[in-house]
Amino acid sequence: MGTTLVTGAAGLVGSHVARALVERGDDVRLLLSADAPLEAIEDLDVDRRTGDVLDRRALRRALRGVDRFFHIPEPTALRARWRELYRAYIDGTRLALEEAMRAEIERVVHTSAASALGPAPRGSTADERQPFTAGRYGLSQLAVRHAAEQEVLRLCAQGLPVVIVNPGHVLGRGDVFRSSTELVRRFLRREIPLYVDGAICIVGARDVARGHLLAEVRGTVGERYILGGRNFTYDRLFADLGRLSGVEPPALKLPLPVALAAAKAAETLPGRPAITVQEVRAMSLWWAFRSTKAKRELGWSTAHHEQPLLDTIDWFREREGDAVGRAGDRQPLPLRVAGSGLRRSASLARFVTGR
Numbered sequence: 001m002g003t004t005l006v007t008g009a010a011g012l013v014g015s016h017v018a019r020a021l022v023e024r025g026d027d028v029r030l031l032l033s034a035d036a037p038l039e040a041i042e043d044l045d046v047d048r049r050t051g052d053v054l055d056r057r058a059l060r061r062a063l064r065g066v067d068r069f070f071h072i073p074e075p076t077a078l079r080a081r082w083r084e085l086y087r088a089y090i091d092g093t094r095l096a097l098e099e100a101m102r103a104e105i106e107r108v109v110h111t112s113a114a115s116a117l118g119p120a121p122r123g124s125t126a127d128e129r130q131p132f133t134a135g136r137y138g139l140s141q142l143a144v145r146h147a148a149e150q151e152v153l154r155l156c157a158q159g160l161p162v163v164i165v166n167p168g169h170v171l172g173r174g175d176v177f178r179s180s181t182e183l184v185r186r187f188l189r190r191e192i193p194l195y196v197d198g199a200i201c202i203v204g205a206r207d208v209a210r211g212h213l214l215a216e217v218r219g220t221v222g223e224r225y226i227l228g229g230r231n232f233t234y235d236r237l238f239a240d241l242g243r244l245s246g247v248e249p250p251a252l253k254l255p256l257p258v259a260l261a262a263a264k265a266a267e268t269l270p271g272r273p274a275i276t277v278q279e280v281r282a283m284s285l286w287w288a289f290r291s292t293k294a295k296r297e298l299g300w301s302t303a304h305h306e307q308p309l310l311d312t313i314d315w316f317r318e319r320e321g322d323a324v325g326r327a328g329d330r331q332p333l334p335l336r337v338a339g340s341g342l343r344r345s346a347s348l349a350r351f352v353t354g355r
Contacts, residue, residue: 003027003065007053007096008072012175013111013167015040016209017070022046024213031062033074040174053092059099066103068216071096072111073148075179079276082140089148097152101160108162109216110152114201114226116145116166119285125231127290128166128224139282149224156222163219165212168228168289171308172205173315184312187241187250188324190331193274194252195234196259199288202237203229204308207301214298225298230305231288244306245313246327251335256284 004021008014009030021028022044029047032038051058053074063069073089080088093110100108118134120126132146149164156162175181186192211227219225232240238249254262263280266273294300316324 002067003029004068004070005029005031005062005066006070006072007031008074008111009041010036010038011072011075011177012040012172012179012181012205013170013208013212014070014072014074015174016172016205017072017212018044018046020206020209020213021070026068029062029066031058036074037176039176053096054087056095056099059096060103063099063103063105067106069096069100069105069108070111070212070216071100071108075175075177079278080140082144085140085144089144090151093148094151094155097155097160097162100162101155101158106161107216108160109212109219110149110162110164111212112149112152112164112166112224113145114166114168114228114289115142115287116149117224117226117289118142118146120199120288122286124286125288125290128226128293137281137285139278141282153222161221163215163221164224165208165215165219165294166224166226166289167208167211168201168203168226169287170203170205170208171312173311174205175312175315181312181316184241184309185316185320185324187238188245188247188313188316190247190250190325190329191274192238192250193335194254194259194262195238195250196254196256196280196284197234198283199231199233199286200237201228201231201287201289202305202308203227204303204311207303207308211294211298211300214294214300218298220297223293223297225294225300226289226291227294227300228289228291229302229308234283240306241309241313244309245325246329247325248330251331256280259284 004026006018009018010032018028018041031049031051033052034050049062073092117126117130118132134142152162170180208227215225242249259280263275263277
């Protein structure tokens with residue numbers, strides 16, 4: 001199969017891609033930062049190289065003799081600052097793919113995100129043809145992922161044989177960075193004080209890894225492929241997480257203006273806020289996608305939609321033990337009382353207005 005290089009292999013998506021490549025029979029090489037946690041990949045028989053994707057010399061050494069390259073930006077913290085996001089996604093992507101073009105790599109797969117396309121109109125789903133109009137939301141993660149894609153497409157126009165994959169919100173075992181799975185961790189720890197009406201596309205890490213390999217073999221250069229699973233409303237997602245884990249779902253669902261005001265107030269208090277304005281804004285959008293193109297052109301499919309939820313719940317319980325919630329754990333009493341009061345008020349308003 002030749003030699004395949006993977007960046008970001010310490011993370012959730014990268015570790016699953018590296019594992020899938022080993023299972024396929026590739027001679028796998030990993031470029032890892034000096035302080036990268038190896039927990040998710042320590043059992044893999046691979047060639048590990050130490051280096052930073054922002055270091056051209058390290059990239060050149062790692063790319064020497066490589067046939068295929070999976071560039072997976074290393075995950076950043078949920079609340080990472082703009083400069084950290086810019087370096088990880090935009091600077092890192094540009095340097096890595098410029099060096100891949102210089103090394104004349106036969107095939108490159110770049111990992112973006114479905115969010116780089118922007119949210120769908122409320123109540124519908126988006127696909128790869130959706131024009132990007134989401135800059136107005138002021139969401140840092142969204143902006144940098146979209147900008148990184150523009151760098152990829154620019155290099156593709158110059159001759160780089162690259163395919164882009166756009167996973168939804170990835171869940172599964174092995175997220176040592178606590179990136180996308182932090183949503184489930186906070187659910188289990190009962191640290192989601194409130195939520196708003198919105199939608200999210202959940203997909204399993206193992207399914208995403210298979211999608212990467214299919215994109216490398218069957219994908220068309222210059223094309224994007226959404227790798228999405230089940231589209232959940234937050235009502236449904238939290239209900240399913242509650243049923244599967246036994247932990248009571250968040251009790252307080254607020255109208256968006258009220259939730260934004262609460263988050264803004266939380267940000268003014270000392271210490272780490274329970275929820276931020278950017279998190280509320282992101283949650284309020286309709287992150288619902290369809291993967292028709294990947295299924296048709298790549299032959300991609302997904303496991304049952306509950307599997308990523310179960311995998312993530314089990315992994316955090318094995319990893320953190322009593323620090324995460326157990327079956328029967330309930331939300332804090334003040335939030336339950338407030339949520340109950342809001343639901344009664346809403347029911348009364350519908351009764352009075354007849355709506």
